[in-house]
Amino acid sequence: MAEPAESAQPAQAVSAAKRSDRSPWNWLLLIPIVLPLVTSIYNRESPRLWGFPAFYWLQLLFILVGVITTTVVYQMTRKRSGGTRG
């Protein structure tokens, strides 16, 4: 999530406090991106849950992981910028 070539000109930095969407919390978003790509975690039959093989319920669970991480990142980055803008 690096942001190359986006450094603001110092001349403009004085006006209206330089904005950025950089935040260490953004790294959390890597979890739901990477997790579904590691097939060795979930490409298995057992344990079954309510009759669902692990392959299926684990991937459905990843949806929840995605929801949690985006919610956390949203809340954390919003507080950091202090209410006036988010």
Added chain:
Amino acid sequence: MSEHITEIIIFTFLFLLVSVMGFIAARWRAPRDMMHLDEWGLGGRSFGGWITWFLIGGDLYTAYTFVAVPALMFGAGAAGFFAVPYTVIIYPMFFLILIRLWSVSHRHGFVTPADFVRTRFASPTLALLVAITGIMATMPYIALQLVGIEAVLKTMGVTGESALARHAPIIIAFAILAAYTYQSGLRAPALIAFVKDTLIYLVILVAVIYLPYKLGGWGHIFDAADKKFAGTPAPGDGTLLNANNQLQYITLAVGSALALFLYPHSVTGVLASRNRNVIKRNMSALPAYSFLLGLLALLGYAAIASGVKPLPGAKAGSVDSNTVVPLLFDLQFPSWFAGVAFAAIGIGALVPAAIMSIAAANLFTRNIYKEYIRKDATDAQQASVSKIASLVVKLGAVLFIIFLDPQFSIDLQLIGGVIILQTAPSVALGLYTRWLHRGGLIAGWVAGMSLGLWMLYNIPNAATKRAHFGGSAFPLQKFGFDTPKTIYVGFVAVLVNLLVAVIVTFILRATKTSDGVDGTTPDDYFADEGDPRLDKSRTSTDEMASST
């Protein structure tokens, strides 16, 4: 046909209901002046959290997805479940990348991704390539929505002898859709999406509880699927992935996710929202649809367990696997509820079809008409051109379905996903960096397109006995690797695209070729509601300065 009469009545009633809503939508949150692309094409850029949730959900999860994904599970098993990782990956990417497109578009009044590319890289040519790619990728996607409706109609026995009679219901449906989209613009699908998604949620929730109850539980459904795949000669199917399709599975998930947010209709949905927070909050709420899609995919297995036999396809001896889910509903649900389910799929086709046609029309208006045909077009003229273009696009989609084998639309949509990915370096990376030279991006686009099309052309499909365009899984053997593994075409093509773009950028930088002036400032990428828009007169003087 007579045994389906209850289904047909309910289907028709709900269909007419949303048609009325489509026309009323013009007055919903009515603007002072509809003759502006911001109003007709983006709903006034004013949608809040709920509307955005329904609109984007209704936009991304199309009727075709709802019939094709379970059909894939029915036919191939676990490989079809890629739709779940695909729709997990997409939201964090939206969260980080697409939000910047919203901001910069808000500041500059961009309507399409090509508008952004034009200003960012000062290159009308690159913008034209992005626009044409977008239109080409969207057209077959609209046609596929018709395939979704057709699967439902076929199941209800609404068919005819001649091509025209068989397609009459679709022609009528699309004529109504075209009329209210023309009148109400993006407000029509936004309003109809409420009905569509409520129906879809209702149907799926009932289906995933009621069907296992009737079929002996999920455990039994998975066992039935396992048994079926074990009995087929095809080596690639099964309820788990095998050693050879895992790479394909994940590259397809990543590639599809990248492609989806580059599709013009997703961008249209996002740009229509009111501010950054609406989008960010939606990234946590939209996965509800992914969950729905995951459960729906599993209905493909439920169809196996209940012994569904797909209806025959257009060609003798072939089967139309898209009828699997409609048939399952027809077989297992009481007819009135099957009618509701069919209406959900049918209406589900209208929302994305409307948004896609608006998105394609906007691309034509902004990046072809205004750029090359009539540079001084006023806002009102642009809105009229877009309205007419949306009609043409839908007409084209209907003609596709009537006169060509539906398989052709499916092939084109497959190609569409691969080609839209080739705009990733200019649109998605462009939101972060302007390091790539516009010449490099154009060269990369050409390379990625050529390679992608070549690879797709060379994929045979043993099951359908086709030598070309047999799918998106490219055997690595053809690159000379000694392995039976396959990989998603779009993924390879976009990597090559990027590589070429980087190499050509180095060359152009070394030869000191001008790469124009960036029309955006770093702060534009964080602009939010309430920040001043750049006024039109200033933008147009900038444009004149760079183009002369």
